[in-house]
Amino acid sequence: MDKQDIRKKERKEVQQTKTEKSEKKQEKITFSKSKEEEFSQWYSEIVEKAELVDLRCNIKGFVVFRPWAVRTMEVLYDLFEEELQKKGHEPAWFPALIPESNLKKEEAHVEGFVPQVFWVTQAGNTILEEKMAMRPTSETAMYPMYSLWIRGHSDLPLKIYQRAQVWRYETKATRPLIRSREFYWIEGHDCFATKEEAEAQVLEDIDTTEKVMHQKLGIPFLPLRRPSWDMFPGAVYTIGSDTFTPDGKVIQQPSTHLLSQEFAKTFDIKFKDKDGKDKYVWQTCYGPCVSRILASLVTTHGDNKGLVLPFAVSPIQTVIVPIYRTENKEKVVKECKKLSEEIKSLGIRVKIDEKEVSPGNKFYFWEMKGVPLRLEIGEQELKTREYTLYLRDENKKMKIKNLNDLKKQGELFDKRLKDKADLFINKTIIACKTKEEIKKALDDKKIARIEFCSIGKEGMACAETVEKDLGAFVRGARHDKKEIPKGKCLFCGKKATEIVYIAKSY
């Protein structure tokens, strides 16, 4: 029996147990989609059932983010901002509206974004003389200010980010958290004296993604240098971070771009260098999108009981469910409150569930929400001071004597999630030598790794073949390490210059 089968079996057993339980205790078991067998429906259902988003607001492509999603994304913001600040970035907030003339200053940029812009043309009853864009991204809002702030080499590097909403009139089908017309992100925009420093910043940004998304959240990714036809408008090169879903597709996560000096020239961002000469800056930008990373948290760790949130990110890291009868309720709850204070003082986000429903209902509720650790505490536990700890990922219980162990258990929890996700990725990437192997890999919901002629313009024809014949995309070549091909391009037969990854995408 391979891993896949074992998981199916486990899932069925869990389902059975749940069915038995639900007959006994009349729990509301309403989540019944299989992540392995019907991933897309599973995803659609889980984001609503776990109360992450509500799709019923009457604006196409917009959702309401409910408390559990917001509290999770606030932690995501904290993790990214902490890492960015550690690396010398400072936060700022720029206007949400951008005059059309700003936006149109940089030609490549405007072509890329104008079709996606929501335009403000009217204010009160006044028709505006110049229409304004709701920012789809903030280069053209920020760079005119950079031109004022940067004078000499001592003003560099300038490393600024903003936490912001952006709006894009997506014409592709939207999908909650993954592709929406409104999303929540951080955009970092940095300026340097030399191209070398800017290129080092690109690597630093990849490291930030690694530190937060992989190390803290357990979401593995490939930092891929995108083909030239798939770059950010106005970039020299773009590194996208691809994460993987169980249905064999990729979701693009934080991108980082080395910008050409065109932006600096357009917005006149220059500095007097040590040699006394005026020079244009080199720029990078970086955009981790917390609403989309939430999607990868769902798809990477979620299971058939609901979300599974890493200890590092869950808004509630440990939930306490008091187990009592009417006659000892007061005593048990009081003791639970004491324990809760003790846990809080350890720096753990903890909550006691005091709702007037059965413990089983509470278990179900917090399992759906993905809370990693649950303490079940009744009179017995209070007597022996040995507490029942439920581990959400393994769906099993253990005993702990010392509450100090919770932090350790949280770390072990996150390590298990990360190891499992890493293993999944390693099994998902298939080295292919022929077109047939690529086709089989894609059919098996895998990612194909192949030798390829070029991700520059010369490779475009081959990439079109991939798209037409296989319904998949050349995602790019690794930027964090050079992978050296030995043979020929599978499509045109020319000498391969890159190893690329081919996948379907969201």
Place this chain on the structure above:
Amino acid sequence: MDKQDIRKKERKEVQQTKTEKSEKKQEKITFSKSKEEEFSQWYSEIVEKAELVDLRCNIKGFVVFRPWAVRTMEVLYDLFEEELQKKGHEPAWFPALIPESNLKKEEAHVEGFVPQVFWVTQAGNTILEEKMAMRPTSETAMYPMYSLWIRGHSDLPLKIYQRAQVWRYETKATRPLIRSREFYWIEGHDCFATKEEAEAQVLEDIDTTEKVMHQKLGIPFLPLRRPSWDMFPGAVYTIGSDTFTPDGKVIQQPSTHLLSQEFAKTFDIKFKDKDGKDKYVWQTCYGPCVSRILASLVTTHGDNKGLVLPFAVSPIQTVIVPIYRTENKEKVVKECKKLSEEIKSLGIRVKIDEKEVSPGNKFYFWEMKGVPLRLEIGEQELKTREYTLYLRDENKKMKIKNLNDLKKQGELFDKRLKDKADLFINKTIIACKTKEEIKKALDDKKIARIEFCSIGKEGMACAETVEKDLGAFVRGARHDKKEIPKGKCLFCGKKATEIVYIAKSY
């Protein structure tokens, strides 16, 4: 010599000292406005010199919030969100765009806000079938969802807030942080089964303002029930929190509103009560605006050397300035880093200033930024382990031996700021018995407290007299405690029913 004179004298002495210093050390002393004598210019200059905002972005009524402002406002968000969550509120994020049909559902509301709305009429090249408002406030975005979320009495109370930007096309003159076309706030929107609970929530909101704005930030305020002609569109009553500036004006801070049931009826927000009957909810809303509270931080505590930020809110609570010569630099900086780690472990936000400029320049820089505590550490201090601590508010130095005392010093610092501000308010409010006394009070940059006929419709004529004859406004009557008048209205001679406060306003 009264307090005012003493302060003037102190200021002059400081100016002199600065002039002497600047001649000796060639510091850039460019801030020279007097808060007492030319408050308005002082304010305009300080928000730029302390690098809070940059006004040079090319959109009328919008500003760029620079890092020091953003980091301060992030702490403000944290303080308010912590207090709101403690009181049972949960965060959510609703779309920034609101379809015109939503906005127009509630008549009183639409009349109040439509003249101020930025309208999106176009997306890409598509003219939208229905135009959409950039939210000026979110009642009409949130309440359609509340209608779906609230079913029975167990869903109540529903207490939700969102951290959001809002946009209003202000036609009055804008003023950075105080009145802009884009501002950053929290809006809390709560639903209750009964009017009594909703009224209790209004008091709870006032308590939140008290806990954060007064207790933590040391900004005193009067929670005033606004006259009927000055209420939120669609409210039964509105409580505004007025804070005071040294030029005798008020700035309105967090408002809380008891809404009529009209919103509930319009958006069909009802619940099945315990008695089996369908009932409409009672609603409140509350809106602390962090960008505007930053303005009150500036105006309340700032002085002629720059900002003075309370220890509770300053992004850097203690700055370490290492004092060294070339030959002992490495040693001193290394020791400062150790001390910094120690201070950080006490939960204090600390920074070492390692810039290559003179200590005097660093002093000036951090004094302008309002950092409350500064440690000056040279070889002497490292030897004796007695550290020089500079207190920003008192502009004086002391010695401390134990770094654990920093937290205590921070608390004392905040207490001094609060006491000073409270004293100022007490001296600013002048009980007046005649129109002449009111005029004199306003001329003296004070707030007049008078007996008044009514803040209902009946009092409107008298309020108009106040506005016409005195250029000031009836701000309302205290809501947190009933102040009982004994005599007659100073304007119409009818029996007074309220004690009201009269002031000029920003």
